[in-house]
Amino acid sequence: MRKGPLCLLWVSLAFGAPAHGEESTDGGHSTPLSLSAGSQINELQQRLKNSERMREELTQQLQNANGERESVLVGRLRQENQRLKLQLKEAQASPLPRLLTDQQQWFVIGAGVALLALLCGIFASGGRRQRRQWLN
Numbered sequence: 001m002r003k004g005p006l007c008l009l010w011v012s013l014a015f016g017a018p019a020h021g022e023e024s025t026d027g028g029h030s031t032p033l034s035l036s037a038g039s040q041i042n043e044l045q046q047r048l049k050n051s052e053r054m055r056e057e058l059t060q061q062l063q064n065a066n067g068e069r070e071s072v073l074v075g076r077l078r079q080e081n082q083r084l085k086l087q088l089k090e091a092q093a094s095p096l097p098r099l100l101t102d103q104q105q106w107f108v109i110g111a112g113v114a115l116l117a118l119l120c121g122i123f124a125s126g127g128r129r130q131r132r133q134w135l136n
Contacts, residue, residue, distance in 0.1 A: 100108065
């Protein structure tokens with residue numbers, strides 16, 4: 001083995017080992033790691049409590065808003081239900097049931113108009129038969 005890389009390895013190990021064992025100090029005002037972590041944990045717990053409280057408030061507001069919307073919708077449905085019940089009572093109270101539906105009534109009216117037009121055409125010709133031819 002060559003001596004150059006071996007010497008370089010020994011030198012790097014000699015200077016590298018003490019460098020890893022030293023803690024960096026920021027002007028001598030460093031706090032122990034456990035106190036810093038404890039204060040961060042306390043701060044995060046406070047933030048968590050605040051977030052949970054805000055979440056509960058927002059959930060309550062959402063439920064109130066949903067309740068208001070549902071109450072309006074329920075009111076509309078009740079009004080429509082009452083209106084339909086009234087229409088049902090009126091339909092059941094009428095003595096004569098309807099014989100024809102609306103579509104059938106329009107069909108009968110159209111047939112009557114066509115029959116009336118046919119009769120008017122017959123009477124307009126005078127009842128006489130004429131020979132009609134096309135003359136070329």
